[in-house]
Amino acid sequence: ETGVTQTPRHLVMGMTNKKSLKCEQHLGHNAMYWYKQSAKKPLELMFVYNFKEQTENNSVPSRFSPECPNSSHLFLHLHTLQPEDSALYLCASSPRRARETQYFGPGTRLLVL
């Protein structure tokens, strides 16, 4: 049973909608990550938070807005997405940022119409 949960598990939204993805980790970790996984492509790191501070933003479009209110919770706010943003969005955590095993949540499968 994973210590990282994500909601919702599936999401269909129109291009003008605003939605949020939620991630919660119960492992006492201090680093949290958002990844995007598209078909037949490697996981793309989007954002990294370490002790609630954003330490990485891998040139992600502003229509994706992360929020990390505490070390256990991570959100990804979505606004005016494009169809090419349809993908599996995975949250992960690790004890600290830096070269450690990451534990993944089950992901949110997003479809943008």
Add this chain to the structure above:
Amino acid sequence: RKEVEQDPGPFNVPEGATVAFNCTYSNSASQSFFWYRQDCRKEPKLLMSVYSSGNEDGRFTAQLNRASQYISLLIRDSKLSDSATYLCVVNGYNNNDMRFGAGTRLTVKP
């Protein structure tokens, strides 16, 4: 050159076969190496870390070759349940974040 490259496969092998995957990486300063396993429509899960001296966990053996900048995963006596995509993971150029390969798909058949 991609930071982490894997043969996408698919590898189709019979039960009981031995199969090996390689993964090459571009950052010669990388220090952390992992193999993850991802089942269809599921999240990646750690299979094993890869240590400099090589390491074994049951039927799985991981090796690191720093000179040639690749890591390998050997699976002996394949089981049907080994069918999955195997992801190679290496820490990236900024030394703090992990970079994933696109994965190698393995199907073990009866």
